[in-house]
Amino acid sequence: DIQMTQSPSSLSASVGDRVTITCRASQSISSYLNWYQHKPGKSPKVLIFVASELQSGVPSRFSGSGSGTDFTLTISSLQPEDFATYYCQQSLTTPYTFGQGTKLEIK
Amino acid sequence: QVHLVESGGGVVQPGRSLRLSCAASGFTFSSYAMHWVRQAPGKGLEWVSIIWSDGSNEHYVDSVKGRFTISRDNSKSTLYLQMNSLRTEDTALYYCAKGADYGGNSDLDYWGQGTLVTVSS
Numbered sequence: 001d002i003q004m005t006q007s008p009s010s011l012s013a014s015v016g017d018r019v020t021i022t023c024r025a026s027q028s029i030s031s032y033l034n035w036y037q038h039k040p041g042k043s044p045k046v047l048i049f050v051a052s053e054l055q056s057g058v059p060s061r062f063s064g065s066g067s068g069t070d071f072t073l074t075i076s077s078l079q080p081e082d083f084a085t086y087y088c089q090q091s092l093t094t095p096y097t098f099g100q101g102t103k104l105e106i107k
Numbered sequence: 108q109v110h111l112v113e114s115g116g117g118v119v120q121p122g123r124s125l126r127l128s129c130a131a132s133g134f135t136f137s138s139y140a141m142h143w144v145r146q147a148p149g150k151g152l153e154w155v156s157i158i159w160s161d162g163s164n165e166h167y168v169d170s171v172k173g174r175f176t177i178s179r180d181n182s183k184s185t186l187y188l189q190m191n192s193l194r195t196e197d198t199a200l201y202y203c204a205k206g207a208d209y210g211g212n213s214d215l216d217y218w219g220q221g222t223l224v225t226v227s228s
Contacts, residue, residue: 001169034214036152043202043218044144044152055216087152091212094157094166096142101151 002026002090006099012107017078021102023071023088032092035064035073038101039084047086048073080106109133109217111203116222119193127222129186129203134217136184137161140206142215143177143188145199145224155201156188160209170196193226200224 003026013019023033031051038044046055048064051071061076075082083106088099115127129141143155156177158165165177176189186203200223204215 032212036215038152043220044204044215045218046214046216049207049214049216055214085151089152089154089214091214094154094211095168096154096157096211098152098154 001095002029002093002097004088004090004097004099006086006088006102008102009100010103010105012105013078014107015078015080019075019078019104021073021086021088021104023066023073023099025069025071025090028068029090029092031067032090033064033066033071034089034091035062036087036089037082037084038087044087078104109205111205111217111219113201113203113219113222116201116224118225118227120228121193121195121226123193124189124191125193125224127188127190127201127203127224129188129219131184131186131203131205134205136179137181138209140208140210140213141177141179141186142204142206143186144202144204144215144218145197146202146221147196147199150199153199157206157211158186159211164210166211190224193224195226198224198226 033051035048036044110132158177200221205217207213207216
């Protein structure tokens with residue numbers, strides 16, 4: 001199975017900060033990498049698919065980059081509604097594994 | 108508007124069975140793969156299973172292989188997960204999610220609210 005490792009596991013930041021979350025795959029997954037946002041009591045929401053494509057309706061402050069084994073999710077200017085847990089997921093081969101999550105908290 | 112509604116969760120003893128359902132609306136159900144994803148209490152997301160749009164292919168995470176079966180009824184726009192020989196470690200909130208394509212290799216672009224399964228004696 002492909003292992004997905006996110007860093008950091010948690011992060012404290014302030015409104016307006018620029019934040020970067022990284023995701024590393026245990027083997028090359030080309031661009032088959034998706035990012036999700038998950039808030040408590042809500043269902044997960046896809047932000048970025050195939051590494052860098054912004055899902056319709058997602059604010060442009062979110063961006064994704066990378067290919068092969070190393071990927072990043074960047075939030076250019078944090079807004080209050082962005083405090084949540086973020087997950088990467090590979091969709092190259094089953095099982096379509098998720099990273100362990102990055103909890104983004106208010107500083 | 109895409110809508111996914113899971114049902115069938117509950118409290119069950121170890122070794123027993125449960126069947127989850129996911130009623131879909133707002134899109135052409137028969138054109139898209141469907142997934143089950145779970146989240147154990149205090150843990151992260153774990154992908155569980157996928158079924159192709161026409162039901163021709165299905166895959167599972169190793170921990171549920173041989174115990175869980177995914178299926179779909181395209182005439183009823185409904186996804187199922189038959190869970191047998193349940194274990195305490197299967198306790199989780201189970202989400203159904205729509206794939207963005209007819210098969211694998213895509214993101215999960217819509218999710219339900221989840222149904223809670225608790226396996227306990």
